[in-house]
Amino acid sequence: MKLNEVDVLQWTLAGATGQQLSADQQLLNKRLDYAGGQIIFNDYGVVTVEPTSPGDKDVVYSCAVHGDETAPIEIVRDMIHGIMQGQIKPVQRTLFLIANPAAIAINKRFVEMNMNRLFSGAHRQGDSPEHHRAAAIEGYVTEFFNSAPNGERRRLHYDLHTAIRDSKYEKFAVYPFTHGGPYKKEQLTFLAECGVTTILLNQAPTTTFSYYSVRTHQADAFTVELGKVRPFGENNRHDFAAAETMFTRLICEHDLALPNFDPDRTKIFDVCRTINRTNEKFVLHFPDDVANFTAFAEGDLLATDGDTEYRVEQAGERIIFPNAKVALDQRALLTVIDVPITGLQLV
Ligand SMILES: O=C(O)CCC(=O)N[C@@H](CCC(=O)O)C(=O)O
């Protein structure tokens, strides 16, 4: 088999789980040429694209921070294959990350720990496979951004996910805490072109991957939720076509032309409350099939954490990312409220 025909996901899973690979299937530390540059296989699930004459953007696409979120894995895999096989010819430096192959291999969200709580150095406080991989991934991202050509550059990171539940707004993105900085119209427009027209504004530092890239590397970075979690082969790729087209255009065009910013395209939600599980007896008081962004009436009981009750405090409060099974001291539920886009500081 020619190296440019190797399945990059199979290679990643085999390598990360210690399986022996024959020489014609081993991509580790190999470099392949494409018309316009080189694709480099730095580690299992870590692939860098270095155009010969790179544009001014350094773009990171990550998937599988949660191992069972298969649609983003298929998207990233197919983009890499497109480059290996010559159909996609990036002109922008690009880093692709398949973040948690060990979790993909067992069809689980994670092996021991939720990797999306282990960035910005939180990986130093433990010894699970995810702690080690998050540390390694921070190293790869740092190396990627630091090895860019000199001059003014744009750093971008889209961390691709799918949600456990259905969502009333199917595609949405988390805009990590900006520490008072403005929100970018260009990014909201790019996301809208991807079909992501709902944005959640996080109002505090977190240990997520996207916040890490924002805070440590001054990137424009987002957690992008593209739909609902499904097993491999059950994703309807038409649902992701707009996103896939825009992700490809972003790295294949020198100056991606976007429509003018339209404030009516994007719905904004502000995070109002973060409810952590602190007790073994943590109960959600609504069924599993209640979709993300469902609104409840004032006073409704949302959750109990031991003896502490969490009730809806204001009209229009909606739930998102409910998960009663998270580890102790982790976020079990967020509530959000819609806010007018006109109230945001936009540049
Ligand atoms: O569907 C769910 O309940 C969880 C979806 C998910 O994994 N969301 C991310 C959001 C990260 C962020 O806040 O930027 C997560 O919880 O890690």
Ligand SMILES: [Zn+2]
């Ligand atoms: Zn996820």
